[in-house]
Amino acid sequence: xxxxxxxxxxxxxxxxxxxxxxxxxxxxxxxxxxxxxxxxxxxxxxxxxxxxxxxxxxxxxxxxxxxxxxxxxxxxxxxxxxxxxxxxxxxxxxxxxxxxxxxxxxxxxxxxxxxxxxxxxxxxxxxxxxxxxxxxxxxxxxxxxxxxxxxxxxxxxxxxxxxxxxxxxxxxxxxxxxxxxxxxxxxxxxxxxxxxxxxxxxxxxxxxxxxxxxxxxxxxxxxxxxxxxxxxxxxxxxxxxxxxxxxxxxxxxxxxxxxxxxxxxxxxxxxxxxxxxxxxxxxxxxxxxxxxxxxxxxx
Amino acid sequence: xxxxxxxxxxxxxxxxxxxxxxxxxxxxxxxxxxxxxxxxxxxxxxxxxxxxxxxxxxxxxxxxxxxxxxxxxxxxxxxxxxxxxxxxxxxxxxxxxxxxxxxxxxxxxxxxxxxxxxxxxxxxxxxxxxxxxxxxxxxxxxxxxxxxxxxxxxxxxxxxxxxxxxxxxxxxxxxxxxxxxxxxxxxxxxxxxxxxxxxxxxxxxxxxxxxxxxxxxxxxxxxxxxxxxxxxxxxxxxxxxxxxxxxxxxxxxxxxxxxxxxxxxxxxxxxxxxxxxxxxxxxxxxxxxxxxxxxxxxx
Numbered sequence: 001x002x003x004x005x006x007x008x009x010x011x012x013x014x015x016x017x018x019x020x021x022x023x024x025x026x027x028x029x030x031x032x033x034x035x036x037x038x039x040x041x042x043x044x045x046x047x048x049x050x051x052x053x054x055x056x057x058x059x060x061x062x063x064x065x066x067x068x069x070x071x072x073x074x075x076x077x078x079x080x081x082x083x084x085x086x087x088x089x090x091x092x093x094x095x096x097x098x099x100x101x102x103x104x105x106x107x108x109x110x111x112x113x114x115x116x117x118x119x120x121x122x123x124x125x126x127x128x129x130x131x132x133x134x135x136x137x138x139x140x141x142x143x144x145x146x147x148x149x150x151x152x153x154x155x156x157x158x159x160x161x162x163x164x165x166x167x168x169x170x171x172x173x174x175x176x177x178x179x180x181x182x183x184x185x186x187x188x189x190x191x192x193x194x195x196x197x198x199x200x201x202x203x204x205x206x207x208x209x210x211x212x213x214x215x216x217x218x219x220x221x222x223x224x225x226x227x228x229x230x231x232x233x234x235x236x237x238x239x240x241x242x243x244x245x246x247x248x249x250x251x252x253x254x255x256x257x258x259x260x261x262x263x264x265x266x267x268x269x270x271x272x273x274x275x276x277x278x279x280x281x282x283x284x285x286x287x288x289x290x291x292x293x294x295x296x297x298x299x
Numbered sequence: 300x301x302x303x304x305x306x307x308x309x310x311x312x313x314x315x316x317x318x319x320x321x322x323x324x325x326x327x328x329x330x331x332x333x334x335x336x337x338x339x340x341x342x343x344x345x346x347x348x349x350x351x352x353x354x355x356x357x358x359x360x361x362x363x364x365x366x367x368x369x370x371x372x373x374x375x376x377x378x379x380x381x382x383x384x385x386x387x388x389x390x391x392x393x394x395x396x397x398x399x400x401x402x403x404x405x406x407x408x409x410x411x412x413x414x415x416x417x418x419x420x421x422x423x424x425x426x427x428x429x430x431x432x433x434x435x436x437x438x439x440x441x442x443x444x445x446x447x448x449x450x451x452x453x454x455x456x457x458x459x460x461x462x463x464x465x466x467x468x469x470x471x472x473x474x475x476x477x478x479x480x481x482x483x484x485x486x487x488x489x490x491x492x493x494x495x496x497x498x499x500x501x502x503x504x505x506x507x508x509x510x511x512x513x514x515x516x517x518x519x520x521x522x523x524x525x526x527x528x529x530x531x532x533x534x535x536x537x538x539x540x541x542x543x544x545x546x547x548x549x550x551x552x553x554x555x556x557x558x559x560x561x562x563x564x565x566x567x568x569x570x571x572x573x574x575x576x577x578x579x580x581x582x583x584x585x586x587x588x589x590x591x592x593x594x595x596x597x598x
Contacts, residue, residue, distance in 0.1 A: 018355060021355055022353075022355045022569055025352070025353050025355055026353045026569075029352055029353045053324070053328055053376070054321075054324050054325045054328045054576065055356070055572075056317060056320055056321045056324055056369050056372055056572045056575070057354070057356060057357065057365065057368040057369055057372060058356065058368075058372070059371070059372045059375045059376065060375070066356065069356040069357075070355055070356055072358070073355055073356060073357065073358045076358045076359070077352070077358065247546065247563065264546065266576075266577060266580050266581075268576055268577070268580065269576075270321055270325075270569075270572045270573045270575070270576035271573040271574075271576050271577050272573070273354075273355045273569045273572070273573055274569045274570040274571070274572055274573020274574060274576075275570075275573060276355070276569070277353065277565075277567055277568075277569035277570050277573075278565060278567070278570050281565050281567065282565075
């Protein structure tokens with residue numbers, strides 16, 4: 001069941017890496033009411049860096065320590081990080097709705113700071129997207145009532161998605177791609193510890209090629225850490241796999257901004273923080289202007 | 300007399316505010332040999348900020364403290380700030396020459412991080428630039444041998460320029476725009492404590508309108524803290540008073556990059572630091588590629 005939060009935030013930030021945190025800090029400085037939605041572990045890339053020398057102000061610091069400074073900064077400003085992976089975003093004219101598993105958030109502006117994912121597409125994935133391949137169980141699950149589906153799980157969050165699907169689908173084949181050693185209560189969820197090599201099907205998904213065998217299915221949910229941004233928000237303009245932005249960090253959709261690695265190379269910390277600042281400040285201006293306009297009597 | 304340093308640096312950075320410092324740190328991380336040229340007091344704007352809350356990693360810090368962290372960072376990396384105001388830059392095909400009063404520096408790439416100046420043009424200044432109005436005594440002084448010139452001095456550095464001009468010119472009218480209370484040994488330097496209202500002349504500078512009187516002159520040297528970037532480097536493309544850059548911080552001149560407030564709004568710290576990083580890393584790539592090409596035998 002979908003929980004809807006009636007409140008409309010000034011800004012929703014998707015991603016809590018350096019770009020998302022910097023956007024949050026700058027929105028707060030401008031007195032904006034924001035929600036910061038991030039995955040389990042903000043900026044694993046930074047966390048793993050042994051030593052960072054090129055973020056001005058800190059010399060010879062470990063990625064872990066620097067990340068702690070960043071998180072402390074947002075905490076001191078009273079900004080909470082909501083542990084939520086956003087699956088899709090819809091524009092509803094006046095505001096945006098962000099769907100994160102079974103919760104809906106609303107905001108007048110959106111800042112995408114989703115980073116980049118190193119994972120490659122599976123053979124067949126791009127071709128069959130929307131024809132049996134989905135990234136969002138909450139969105140597309142109801143289409144598979146009584147049918148057999150696979151859940152290709154790159155993160156723990158997929159567990160809950162599989163459980164949700166088991167209430168609708170026939171069989172749910174749970175295929176973990178990370179160290180999973182749990183079990184499920186629902187007996188129509190079958191765990192498969194094999195690698196998916198190909199997604200087969202001409203016009204719709206028919207089967208998966210696993211390690212030396214085929215598995216017939218009607219649909220597959222691929223649940224990665226990061227959903228590709230153009231899957232997240234329909235109509236978002238992409239330029240060579242990155243979100244297209246201008247120098248004010250505006251995307252092609254009014255009210256939607258982007259910052260950090262998801263906007264292009266070089267994938268670098270200070271660049272992400274700087275872009276997060278510009279996105280945050282411009283989102284604040286956008287919202288302030290929008291609210292002012294809506295207060296004016298019509299001509 | 301011009302001192303020439305025969306050495307060619309990998310990169311010369313003009314300006315030691317946050318953008319320039321970030322560029323320096325990133326060039327050093329890439330093992331580049333750089334020279335950092337800055338005015339007396341790096342980033343007076345930051346220094347004067349009472350409290351900075353929106354540079355990720357530091358919360359509730361004074362501008363002065365933050366600037367100290369920045370300067371400590373570059374010092375720890377062995378980067379020295381050369382106290383030099385750059386008056387003009389020339390492209391010499393293979394490298395650039397930067398002229399700073401009586402010293403010449405050479406570099407394969409240039410990063411402009413000159414900030415923005417709030418000073419307005421004087422009436423007549425733009426029209427007569429190059430026709431009696433100059434920003435560089437070292438460059439244009441020899442044209443005024445035996446003639447009468449004014450030095451409109453916004454900074455202390457103008458003192459030495461006036462002294463240099465007194466060796467060539469007839470009379471040198473020194474017009475300080477800051478708290479000056481010194482005197483000159485050369486008796487052809489006359490101090491005028493009045494404001495300049497208009498620079499007069501149809502095709503060439505003829506006189507200045509001071510407070511209620513006219514002063515006949517053949518030329519005027521206007522010495523501000525910051526030289527407008529398009530005066531600094533001939534042919535540099537400007538867009539609405541800012542240096543035009545693409546998202547890689549490249550200007551229209553190959554090998555010349557720009558970062559920080561001089562590239563546009565918003566005038567913000569994290570943005571400047573992020574852009575400095577991108578400019579620094581791209582200047583490093585530019586130089587590495589150039590050196591590689593010059594090592595290859597011709598076709």
